[in-house]
Amino acid sequence: MARFVLKDPFYKKAKDEGFRARSAYKLKDIDAKFHLVKKGHVVLDLGCSPGSFLQVLSDMVGEAGVVVGIDILPTPALPRKNVKTVTADIRDVDIVKLFGDLGLESADTVTCDIAPNLSGIREVDDARIEELFHSVLDIVAGALKPGGNFIIKSFSTTVQKKVAALLQQKFSKVSQYKPAASRAVSSEIFFICTGKK
Ligand SMILES: C[S@@+](CC[C@H](N)C(=O)[O-])C[C@H]1O[C@@H](n2cnc3c(N)ncnc32)[C@H](O)[C@@H]1O
Numbered sequence: 001m002a003r004f005v006l007k008d009p010f011y012k013k014a015k016d017e018g019f020r021a022r023s024a025y026k027l028k029d030i031d032a033k034f035h036l037v038k039k040g041h042v043v044l045d046l047g048c049s050p051g052s053f054l055q056v057l058s059d060m061v062g063e064a065g066v067v068v069g070i071d072i073l074p075t076p077a078l079p080r081k082n083v084k085t086v087t088a089d090i091r092d093v094d095i096v097k098l099f100g101d102l103g104l105e106s107a108d109t110v111t112c113d114i115a116p117n118l119s120g121i122r123e124v125d126d127a128r129i130e131e132l133f134h135s136v137l138d139i140v141a142g143a144l145k146p147g148g149n150f151i152i153k154s155f156s157t158t159v160q161k162k163v164a165a166l167l168q169q170k171f172s173k174v175s176q177y178k179p180a181a182s183r184a185v186s187s188e189i190f191f192i193c194t195g196k197k
Contacts, residue, residue: 010022010181013025014052018055020055021050021051022052023052024052024056025180026113026179026190027111027179028056029181030177031056034177036192037061037109038061039060039062039064039065040061040065042068042105043060043067043068043108043110044069044095044107044144045067045070045110045111046110046112046113046114047071047090047114048069048070048071049075050075050076051069053069054069054078054080054085055080057083057111058083066084067080068107069083069085070085070093071085071088072089072090073087074087090132091132093139095138095139106145108145109144109148109149109150110139110140110143111150112136112151112153113153114132114136114153116129116132122158125157126157129155130162133166137166140196144196146197147195147196148196149192149193149196150167150193151190151192152190152193153188154188154190155187155189156187164176169197170197171196172197173194175191176190178190
C-alpha cells in the first residue's frame with residue numbers, strides 16, 4: 001500500500017504543492033474542462049474534510065467569493081478569509097437556516113465529494129448511498145440558485161442509474177467525467193450538472 005501511494009504522482013504533487021489531498025487535482029481538472037466556478041461565486045462543498053477542494057475553490061472564487069464547507073468530521077482550520085466550515089452530518093443540516101446565519105442567499109455551485117462509510121454488503125451499501133444522495137439533493141434544492149451547477153462524485157453501483165435519471169430531471173445538462181487524478185482501478189466518476197431547473 002505504502003509503495004502504491006509513494007508511486008502515485010498526484011499524491012506527491014499534492015504534497016509538493018501544499019494541497020491537503022490529491023482530490024484537489026480532480027476538481028482542478030473538472031474546472032479546466034467545464035469552467036463552472038468564477039470569481040465572486042458562492043460555492044457549497046459537501047464532504048469537505050480535510051479541505052483540498054476548499055483550497056482550490058478558495059482560489060477560484062477569490063476575495064469577493066465565499067466557500068462554505070460541511071463535513072461530519074472536523075476540517076482543520078484553513079487560513080483563508082473566504083472559507084467557512086461547519087462540522088455536521090449533511091443529513092441533519094437545515095441548509096436554508098445555515099445560509100441565512102452566514103448572511104448568504106444561495107450558492108452558484110454545489111460540489112459533493114462525499115464518500116459514505118461502506119460495509120461491503122452490497123444491499124446495505126446501496127441503501128446507504130441512495131439515502132445520502134437524497135439528503136444531498138435536498139440540500140441542493142434548498143441552497144443552489146436556479147441555473148446553478150452541481151458536481152457530485154458517484155460510484156458504479158446499482159443506484160447509479162437512478163442517480164443519473166434524477167439528476168437529468170433536475171438539471172438542463174448532465175455529463176459524466178472521470179478526472180485524470182481519479183484512480184483507474186476505482187469505479188468513481190463525477191456527474192457534472194449545469195443549469196438547475
Ligand atoms: C473523499 S473525502 C472528501 C475530500 C475533500 N473533497 C477534500 O478535497 O479534501 C469524503 C468526506 O465525506 C465525508 N462524509 C461522509 N459522510 C458524510 C455525511 N453524512 N455528512 C457529511 N460529511 C460526510 C467524510 O467525513 C469525508 O471527509
